Amino acid sequence: MTVSEPRERLLRTATRLFYEEGIHGVGVDKVIAEAGVTRATMYRHFPGKEALVVAYLDHEDAVIRDLFATAATLAAETHAAPQDLLxxxxxxxADDATRLHTRGCPFINASAEFPDAAGAVRQVxxxxxxxxxxxxxxxxxAAGLPDPAATAAALVLLRDAMLVGNYLDGSDVAIDFRATARRVAGLA
Structure with missing residues (x-):
């Protein structure tokens, strides 16, 4: 499927603006103006702002999934053990929090702005x-940890805390995340 360049421009612009300024703080008119498209183009690709927000979060999801895929590819190329993949x-x-997501977690941020758990945004x-x-x-x-679900829950909690802490306190939080997450995963 071919994706149109104006749609991609809208999504890139919305992603930047929603993440930097907050979703409710950015109107459709601003996205349209900065993307350099017409209102008709916007509504041809996205029936409304909520659809654009969903696309933004789907894009953020793809970024994180790509992070995991890149790690898996590297691990496969180097014949790494499951612990090494973890x-x-x-x-x-940790690198993502210091390089790309320096203003907190886009999913937590969106949830704060869209409290309806049954809404499309919260479903994403x-x-x-x-x-x-x-x-x-x-x-x-796969790494043979005794309670994988508890380990995962702790790693999710640590990631959430790191993303918020990184935004509030700076990138040194990512160093602490790395060390603590490795201990939790039995890698230290």
């Missing part, structure tokens, strides 16, 4: 967090 994921999550958040937790559980199980 360590690569932890490092990737739920789907992402469920995948994230399950993937960490699977990695912990």
């Amino acid at each position: 360590a690569l994921v932890i490092d990737g999550v 958040v739920h789907r992402h967090r469920t995948w994230f937790r399950q993937t960490l559980t699977d990695l912990a199980a």
Whole structure:
């Protein structure tokens, strides 16, 4: 399927603005103006702002999934043990917080602005967090950890705290995350 360049421009612009300024703080008119498209183009690709927000969060989900895929590819190329893959994921999550997601977690931020758990935005958040937790559980199980679900839950909690702490206190929090996450995963 071919994706149109104006749609991609809208999504790139919305992703930047929603993450930097907050979703409710950015109107559709601002996204349209900064993306350099017409209102008709916007509504041809996204029936409304909520659809654009869902696309933004789907994009953020893809970024995180790509982080896991990159770690898995590297682990496969180097014939790494499952514990090494878990360590690569932890490092990737820490790097992401200092490089790309420096203003907190986009999913937590969106949830704060969209409190309706049954709404489309929160459904994307739920789907992402469920995948994230399950993937960490699977990695912990492959690494032979005694309670993979508890390990994954702790790693999710640590990631959430790191993303918020990184935004409030600076990137040194990612160093602490790395060390603590490795201990939790039995890698220290």
